[in-house]
Amino acid sequence: MSDISFIGGGSFGTALSIMLAKKGYKINIWARNVDVVNDINIKRENIKYLPHVVIPVNVSAFTNLEEAISDSKIVVIAVPSHAVREISRKIKSYISDDTIIVNIAKGIEEDSLKRLSVVIEEEILNNPVVVLSGPSHAEEVALDIPTTVVVTSKNIEVAKQIQDKFMTNKFRIYTNEDIVGVEICGAVKNIIALAAGISDGIGYGDNTKAALMTRGMSEIARIGLRLGARQETFAGLAGIGDLIVTCTSMHSRNRRAGILIGKGYTLEKACSEIGMVVEGIKACKAFYNLKERLAVSMPITDILYKVLFEGMDPKYGVYELMSRDKKDEM
Secondary structure: OOOEEEEOOOHHHHHHHHHHHHOOOOEEEEOOOHHHHHHHHHHOOEOOOEOOOOOOOOEEEEOOHHHHHOOOOEEEEOOOHHHHHHHHHHHOOOOOOOOEEEEOOOOEOOOOOOEHHHHHHHHOOOOOEEEEEOOOOHHHHOOOOOEEEEEEEOOHHHHHHHHHHHOOOOEEEEEOOOHHHHHHHHHHHHHHHHHHHHHHHHOOOHHHHHHHHHHHHHHHHHHHHHOOOOHHHHOOHHHHHHHHHHHHOOOOHHHHHHHHHHOOOOHHHHHHHHOOOOHHHHHHHHHHHHHHHHOOOOHHHHHHHHHHHOOOOHHHHHHHHHOOOOOOOO
16 A cells, blocks of 8 residues: 555656655555666666655555555646546556546647646546646755645645645645646646747747746737636746746756757657656647637647657747748737
């Protein structure tokens, strides 16, 4: 029996596992990759996704999903966004109705264009769902570098339970009742980070990145408000906080992938070089379709879509953005 189980053996799930294990909880991790499981159990390290960080002995890894999550009171979904529905469907027969589901994936479902908490609720009907988001690179969380995030849920009292369980003196958690805003911020910021990386790869400077981040925040707010988010969320940790860290850090796989694309790499070659899921790519396609459906203006997303999927030259994309008709900022 474990106190908290993680589904997915990636970097952020592993980092949170280490942090929670240091609080004394018994942690289980389920991963598909046998090498990841063996490295955690034997070498006490996730060599593939979080190398050079010691994993405490009260963290155990499994390839058997039922064994990993049965009897856990908290199950954390730590898989890429495109796998959330499949994994939710698989786990529902292994958990009790009072098990809290925590989602740390960021994105929306590509086919349905639904937020991930909605996807989870469609597959797991009775369990409360909490979303954790904010500026939090796994590499820093695992090393106890001070980090601050938010948790949100339709049931804020359950979010407060996760706040109490997960918070440490190095990992500060705020609650936010705006689940729509928190999820949309976490998804769209990856699109803007890809664009910021492309700008870096081309060789543009701080002025360009500041413009992309600022106007990118406008896009995040525009689509978020259209979907029912609250304005205040965009100025908070899930909004501007996560946007800053994802657009500026070399820990950000979205920014790193963008840099490679800006240098002339193909999309496939850039993703291969990163070696992990680049969520901004799927998010760009999903939000391109969503903004078309809702008639919401998202010019950065529009141009990035054309760069990624229609072969537009990134420099010409910047020209397109810069030469649009003049308008008032507000």
